[in-house]
Amino acid sequence: GAVVSQHPSRVICKSGTSVKIECRSLDFQATTMFWYRQFPKKSLMLMATSNEGSKATYEQGVEKDKFLINHASLTLSTLTVTSAHPEDSSFYICSARGTSEYNEQFFGPGTRLTVL
Amino acid sequence: GQNIDQPTEMTATEGAIVQINCTYQTSGFNGLFWYQQHAGEAPTFLSYNVLDGLEEKGRFSSFLSRSKGYSYLLLKELQMKDSASYLCVSMDSNYQLIWGAGTKLIIKP
Numbered sequence: 001g002a003v004v005s006q007h008p009s010r011v012i013c014k015s016g017t018s019v020k021i022e023c024r025s026l027d028f029q030a031t032t033m034f035w036y037r038q039f040p041k042k043s044l045m046l047m048a049t050s051n052e053g054s055k056a057t058y059e060q061g062v063e064k065d066k067f068l069i070n071h072a073s074l075t076l077s078t079l080t081v082t083s084a085h086p087e088d089s090s091f092y093i094c095s096a097r098g099t100s101e102y103n104e105q106f107f108g109p110g111t112r113l114t115v116l
Numbered sequence: 117g118q119n120i121d122q123p124t125e126m127t128a129t130e131g132a133i134v135q136i137n138c139t140y141q142t143s144g145f146n147g148l149f150w151y152q153q154h155a156g157e158a159p160t161f162l163s164y165n166v167l168d169g170l171e172e173k174g175r176f177s178s179f180l181s182r183s184k185g186y187s188y189l190l191l192k193e194l195q196m197k198d199s200a201s202y203l204c205v206s207m208d209s210n211y212q213l214i215w216g217a218g219t220k221l222i223i224k225p
Contacts, residue, residue: 043217093158104149107158
């Protein structure tokens with residue numbers, strides 16, 4: 001099956017620093033990748049849709065300058081949390097859309113961000 | 117508006133059968149997914165339905181009724197490892213996923 005990796009799996013940083021999270025599709029090319037945020041005991045919240053070679057489409061309420069997304073190649077998308085604050089602490093999950101007729105999304109393992 | 121409704125929590129006994137229901141309202145429809153998510157982990161794909169009827173895959177089955185905007189996930193021969201959240205997810209006409217809040221399934225011995 002399709003495999004999506006995420007790096008790092010866990011990061012702890014000080015308030016005010018920036019953190020970059022990488023999402024890679026390992027065995028397929030993903031023209032579309034998605035970034036989600038999940039709060040404890042809540043469902044996934046779509047933050048943005050990332051298309052290779054173009055600007056990301058952000059969901060309402062998500063700050064573009066705060067969460068920078070780059071989709072430089074068909075196998076890599078990055079999310080940078082700029083000037084992180086404690087309220088940005090969360091579980092960030094990326095997914096990549098598969099190429100089968102199902103259009104299912106394959107998820108990375110997630111990144112646990114803790115901002116002190 | 118777009119909406120997914122599913123129970124917040126269910127409890128079942130090991131070895132038994134449980135059915136998790138889901139109703140959805142989306143702008144257009146391109147299929148319904150069920151995902152399993154263990155605490156602290158990313159969701160994993162379980163099933164996809166786009167036509168009416170029942171899809172069986174081992175111990176898990178998923179049913180869809182498009183006219184009723186209704187789906188269910190049926191889990192048989194429950195095992196302790198099935199304790200997880202089960203997410204009902206609809207795909208709209210733009211191929212965007214609309215996520216339910218998930219049903220936390222608790223399996224008791």
